[in-house]
Amino acid sequence: MNNSLKGILLITKTFIFFSVMVVLFPTCKKDDKSKEFVLRIRLADEPDCLHPVISQHGLATQLESLIMPPLFEYDVVSLDPLSILLENLSQPEEVNDSTYVYNYRIHKEAVWDDGRPVVSSDILFTLKSSLNPFIKNKTYAGFFKNIRDAKVDETDPKSIQIFVNKSYMLHREMSGNYCIYPEHIYDSKSILKGFSLQDLLTKDSASLGAEKWNQLKLYAEEYQSNDFCRNKITGCGPYKLASWQSGSKIILEKKKSWWGDSLSKNYPLLTAKPDRIEYWILPDETSALLELEKGNIDIMSDITPRNYVDLQKKGNSQLQFATPSILQYNFVEINHRRASLSEENVRKALCHLIDIQKFIQEHYYNLAVSVKSPVHPSRNYFNSELQDYDFNPGKSISILKESGWKDSDNDGTLDKVIKNKKEKLAFQLLVTNRELSKKFALLFQEEAKKVGITIDIVTKETTAFMSELNSLNFDLAMSGARQSPSPWDPYQAWSSKNTNSGGFNKSGYSSSFVDSLIFAIRTASNESNRTTAYKLLQKDLHEHVAQIFLFAPKERIAYNKRLNIETGSRRPGYYEGMVKLK
Known part of the structure; x- marks a missing residue:
């Protein structure tokens, strides 16, 4: 075969080879760019439901805001309020000595899942539905009592005026830092159109009449139904609920041609980079870590x-780490309704059985700081003069002895007659399945036993745990509270009006002095007066041991290095919509 023919055959073979490669892999580079971005996030627990007014699980908030966002929200990093559904986050205007008005206009592009426009009547409906007296969760209603009125613009369905209590510290938040509901979906029979906002703000059963009062009751039953909690979940956010596999996964899919994409350059919280977000429900941390290391999940926070x-220490080259400070504190909830726990000296004795600094060092690896009140140490109104109760079991013994507690029947547990009834220092301590909660509980139990206090540790799954707390069926409970970047309003957690079953004052601790401080905080005319009241409230809660205040943890986030994430103080420490591929 001559050289010329060999050359022709070589060229032919080469051509055929590359032709086959093109046929087999015609769009390899294009596929890389157009490949769907699926973000997989581990959830340690399962939310109770996705219905902002109804849900009581902190994890629910994380998902709800992606489906039905508020008018504005705080940036994860800067903690500045940023508009989401509004054209501008305007400043309040003074109406009179007691009232501010916020004039808002919703983006003209904003639409619900079915394409219907988001209008001002949807905001009005959100307020009215939350104020229904038959709603079990009173959190929203407690806040919205500071709204004076809301007026829709009959000539412009996108515009609304929201009138708020000028003296209330969270008047800005009251104007729109809450998830907005589509009226035509959540009130398809237009029942609440028959009620004005003033009806729900000011009238009771007597003034409304039996017929209307019953309408509210019937409406609340449907509104709070499981159907709206898990099935009929809809909003105007970038994502919709694709599936909820109980105990396994919750999957959100980005809407095709979502209206916010065209505005995200100027409104950062409209950013929605992932095409699909899969929340993997993995209560067992060991299993979750294996999935993270194998690359099956991308983000895992709240790691032990x-x-x-x-x-x-493993040095996994595929992972990155972050430990932002988060607005949360952990504590032991104390039920002051129990006869023995109503005694301040008993509560103080319990405090002296906890070596909190040692616990932080040995079990939190210094990724936490001790707290002496519900106020996070990063807040400028944190009372830094308060001191930890020192670890001193001997002091616990002395306090209890001076208070008349003794082991009269030699069973190892101290007792005392209170109101003609023999009471024992024997308590149940509720914990969830979290490893550190159980570790703390065991250490607490061990020290308590040494001084004559019996603690029985009761472990419950999260939903059952919350049910016990809500029904006030507990003695002690390992708990934690997440807080908003907005100024802390202590009304829900500490007002005497919220101590009944279903209220947020689970401890039952209250006093006229505490109520007066809460009022002063909420209505202070300047920050100096508010800070003074804040610090006095912290001092009272600390000195009377309203709770056993433990520590404020740092978040512990591990994520795949293919991701670019900005972490910050707002839980869960990042915003899913802004997570992007490198």
């Missing part, structure tokens, strides 16, 4: 400190 430190 020991596992977090060990994971860093």
Whole structure:
């Protein structure tokens, strides 16, 4: 075969080879760019429902805001309020000595899942539905009592005026820092159109009449139904609920041609980078860590400190780490309704059985700081003069002895007659399945036993745990509270008006002095007066041991290095919509 023919055959073979490659892999580069961005996030627990007014699980908030966002929200990093559904986040205008008005206009592009426009009557409906007296969760209603009125613009359905109590510290938040509901979906029979906002703000059963009062009751039953909690979930956010596989996954899919994409350059919280977000419900942390290391999940937060430190030491080149400060504190809830726990000296004795600094060092690997009140140490109104109760079991013994507690029947547990009834220092301590909660409980139990206090540890799944707290069926409970970047309003957690079953004052601790401080905080005319009241409230809660205040943890986040994430103080420490591929 001559050289010329060999050359022709070589060229032919080469051509055929590349032709086959093109046929087999015609769009390899294009596929890389157009590949769907699926973000997989681990959830340690399962939300109770996705219905902002109804849900009581902190994890629900994380998902709800992606489906039905508020008018505005706080940036994860800067904590500045940023518009989401509004053209402008305007400043309030003074109406009179007691009232501000916020004039808002919704983006003309904003639409619900079915294409219907988001209008001002949807905001009005959100307020009215939350104020229904038959709604079990009173959180929204408690806040919205500071709204004076809301007026829709009959000539412009996108415009609304929201009138708020000028003296209330969270008047800005009252104007729109809450998820907005589509009226035509959540009130398809237009029942609440028959009620004005003033009806729901000011009238009771007597003034409304039996017929209307019953209408509110019937409406609340449907509004709070499981159907709206898990099935009929809809909003104007970038994502919709694609599926909820109980105990396994919750999947959100980005809407095709979502209206916010064209505005995200000027409104950062409209950013929605992932095409699909899969929340993997993995209560077992060991299993979750394996999935993270294998690359099956992308983000895992709230990792047990020991596992977090060990994971860093492994040097997995596919992972990155972040420990932003988060607005949360952990505590032991005390039920002051129990005869023995109503005694301040008993509560103080319990405090002296906890070596909190040692616990932070040995079990949190210094990824937390101790707290002496419900106020996070990063707040400028944190009372830094308060001191930890020192670890001193001997002092616990002395306090209890001076208070008349003794082991009269030699069973190892101290007792005392209170109101003609023999009471024992024997308590149940509720905990969830979280490793650190159980670890703390065991250490607490061990020290308590040494001084004559019996603690029975009762472990419950999260939903059952919350049910016990809500029904006030507990003695002690390991708990935690997440807080908003907005100024802390202590009304829900500490007002005497919220101590009944279903209220947020689970401890039952209250006093006229505390109520007066809460009022002063909410209505202070300047920050100096508010700070003074804040610090006095912290001092009272600390000195009377309203709760056993423990520590404020740092978040522990591990995520795949393919991701670009900005972390910050607002839980869960990042915003899913802004997570992007590198």
